[in-house]
Amino acid sequence: MLPANLPDAVRDALLAPLVDHHCHGVRRDEVSRAQFELLITEGAAPAPPGTTHFDTPAGVAIRRWCAPVLDLEPHASPAVYLARRRELGAGEVNRRLLRAAGVVAFLVDTGLEEPDLLTASEMGRHGGAAADEIVRIEQIEQDVAEVAPLAVDYMDSLADELAARAARAVAFKSIIAYRHGLDFDPSRPSRGSVIAAANRRLADPKERLTDPVLLRHLLWAAVDVARDRGLPMQFHTGFGDPDVELHRADPALLTVFIRALQPLNVPVVLLHCYPFQRQAAYLANVYPHVYVDLGLTLTHTAAGGARVLEEMLELVPFHKQMFSSDCYGVAETCHLGALYFRRGLGGVLAGRIDEGEWSVSDAARVAHMIGSGNARRVYRL
């Protein structure tokens, strides 16, 4: 899995258990081929007639790297792979693939609220790891909106619920990139404008929140709690499912908001970032409270991921990058995320050492920092 020419110290550092600082649950039940295909793409539609989502970088990677974990030959066909998956059963598949990822702690975004997904503690149990919760703030808002009778209750309940959930969590997460784009007004909205918007919202609280004033209010309400409790705020940036407009998910759009958070000592964690990994690395380089990862980027770019990782490493301080698999739905995404992180970083480090750029001990130290050390520090694990 790792390059052959890696010194032992670097190899050991890369193979050490990872902290997966951002992931989702995987499904506890069997999935059909149609379901499986939808879970290995960020798209929301079946592949066009005559084609398959297995014909993607991630699809080929599953056949190459997950097949052996299920006792198959590498490059098994999709049909053989899925038959073996059914034969073993979802529980065994999840246990094998999650454990193969070599993760010591999962920090799980629990905001999806789909009952078929493993909970945070189940993720830990199946994966032989500890587990902690990350709270998705847009989900809290949804819960509050559905029960708040009046706008003023909405504001109070939101603050209370954020504080209550923060007490059991290691971070907040925002998906404002999906609900609006990162090109939001970075200032805190006035109380009057929030009350007005909340009144409109409460007329139809089952709708997904897209009002820019309330999204900003939610963000700033979460910042207040995060500051009090020393919690980092994670932000989805870059690519993802088809709800995103990619040019509006460039993390550079957060610059003025990031500056506003600097004196508050609230760490900002930019998730995924692709294809804006260089922009993210720049922000991590010049703002002391900004952190980055690549998340599902490495799973989906698969064999091409080393290049993406290298671009992130062009400018990122080594104490600012973290690992996450961003796994979701099927445990293959966890194994591949961890595998391509180790493989890609191993390739970059082997190159740095071969070219006489880095010492072996520096390379090993950086592998440790990015793989787990930074996350332990940032999330106080």
Next chain:
Amino acid sequence: MLPANLPDAVRDALLAPLVDHHCHGVRRDEVSRAQFELLITEGAAPAPPGTTHFDTPAGVAIRRWCAPVLDLEPHASPAVYLARRRELGAGEVNRRLLRAAGVVAFLVDTGLEEPDLLTASEMGRHGGAAADEIVRIEQIEQDVAEVAPLAVDYMDSLADELAARAARAVAFKSIIAYRHGLDFDPSRPSRGSVIAAANRRLADPKERLTDPVLLRHLLWAAVDVARDRGLPMQFHTGFGDPDVELHRADPALLTVFIRALQPLNVPVVLLHCYPFQRQAAYLANVYPHVYVDLGLTLTHTAAGGARVLEEMLELVPFHKQMFSSDCYGVAETCHLGALYFRRGLGGVLAGRIDEGEWSVSDAARVAHMIGSGNARRVYRL
């Protein structure tokens, strides 16, 4: 031309004839050195005093790879190269270079209407290939505007002419990236706004169309025809001649428009894309009706093109990418487009196989899909 370490099956797949799904005619007549220099750059001005457009990646590539096709040594000087070109004559040069490209079918954008360019059928004849027509919708609009007496005639004639031309074509193409930018309002304009804009337009119909309402009307009128006839719509995106503002040619700007076309089953083909190939690949990944190519990118980035191709391959489904040379003006651009496609893809596939990521049969299959199979399916050739 191909990497030495390629397995035979992959080599064969790469050397198989290509479908060039987007190109232009090359000149039938002799060109001077000044003309030749302008035809090998996307710029519109001579190189500054004391410099030459041969001192570009494409210029060096012509001396390296086209010189031998004209019986010269690799790296022949520009003067020697152009002298040999004159000696052989335009007809012979075109035949040699177009055939060297190894193309089985040219899909030719006939919207330039320059009489010195080979027609679609001439391109086929010179290149030993079949040929079909792609209709540039902005050219149709120009033809209609110049003869329509009234705004209502303009609308009717436009619809009629689009339908008539579609009957003989395999696709529509839009250059709204040049005329406005891809940041246009994606909604269909109202009939009233179109009538008003058409009245303004008909006062000065010789002008190049830049009115945003009429550009959008044209686009939607073409969508209606494309839906009826099952034709794909090609869009220029990314770099090109100096008319483009590059940041307004990011294909991600098309996201909302792309979503609107999804239920209509009109394939959207993103052409060229550079330097936004990752954005394009993302769109192809999550929307089932989006396709991509790199077109003239590989000709102009030349020896650097493998990296660009690899970035496209980070996220693109293998059934979504196609080959085009986007050749124009001189047949060198056709040969180089095909050569760097094969060379670049060969390099990527060799790497995937060497690293143990892909099987030989998968690599060969992907080379076939991108080289010709996908285009045959999308354009129903």
Next chain:
Amino acid sequence: MLPANLPDAVRDALLAPLVDHHCHGVRRDEVSRAQFELLITEGAAPAPPGTTHFDTPAGVAIRRWCAPVLDLEPHASPAVYLARRRELGAGEVNRRLLRAAGVVAFLVDTGLEEPDLLTASEMGRHGGAAADEIVRIEQIEQDVAEVAPLAVDYMDSLADELAARAARAVAFKSIIAYRHGLDFDPSRPSRGSVIAAANRRLADPKERLTDPVLLRHLLWAAVDVARDRGLPMQFHTGFGDPDVELHRADPALLTVFIRALQPLNVPVVLLHCYPFQRQAAYLANVYPHVYVDLGLTLTHTAAGGARVLEEMLELVPFHKQMFSSDCYGVAETCHLGALYFRRGLGGVLAGRIDEGEWSVSDAARVAHMIGSGNARRVYRL
């Protein structure tokens, strides 16, 4: 320092003295560890507790490549490195590192006006090189604003001072990317709007200029002088200190302004450009008066810089790229800028030759053009 497989002619061309066409002074005095750490990052804050700015690509590169210039082993620890720095003294350190850069002429942006920085002529003397001045136009405006009694004096004095400073300079430089962003209105502002804005400005002339009308007036006043005197205009683009919003520093945003300057024959030099080097290369490719460099990008991306350089070389004409170190504050930034330029370009050229793409003589010629020839022509040195 250079790849082992480089032909002698290319090696010689790479090792030849460079023209550093954009740099700043380095400090003449001793600096503390805290000061040193701030001078090796574009950030403005200390690294978070428990971390260090040495844990960056540039920090590792200093330990690797500058340590031997100070008689230390490669990979010396930060403490050892800084102790040796103090031992030698600032003068000796500056002389060693500036001379190690192998520069024949420094073109120095003198707009920072910090007395602890070496002047242009001192940079030349310490570095064993010639030195010329680049005038930062925003600094001139500051000087004029602080003494002009009335708006009309402001306009006259600005024009006079620009002309006076131009007489002793080889170029103008603008940092409008920091003061506003490159998304400014490219048209020349009306005299009335300038008078009105100048009246507001003169009420508080100590403030840093951010008024968009006056920034544009300044730019156009500089263009007038540059045209008369044949001076290039340098523009900061891309990453830099935390004042920049990265997405507003994309050089493509200058497109319409660049077109306006084309008939005036004023060369436009796009500095740094990262991560928009492809956009910059495109502009240099299609507009005859546009030039590019990578500046501090190579210092900060360090071991990752070869990839960035290769991306610039995908599309840039070879007569359009120049070298700069963009050094500032500590002489390490000069040595590393030159080193990674030579190392990175050497790697790209070795690759081009090995792949059979370029001839040795072309590679050597391109190295010479980018290293010094283009700058001699553009700045008439």
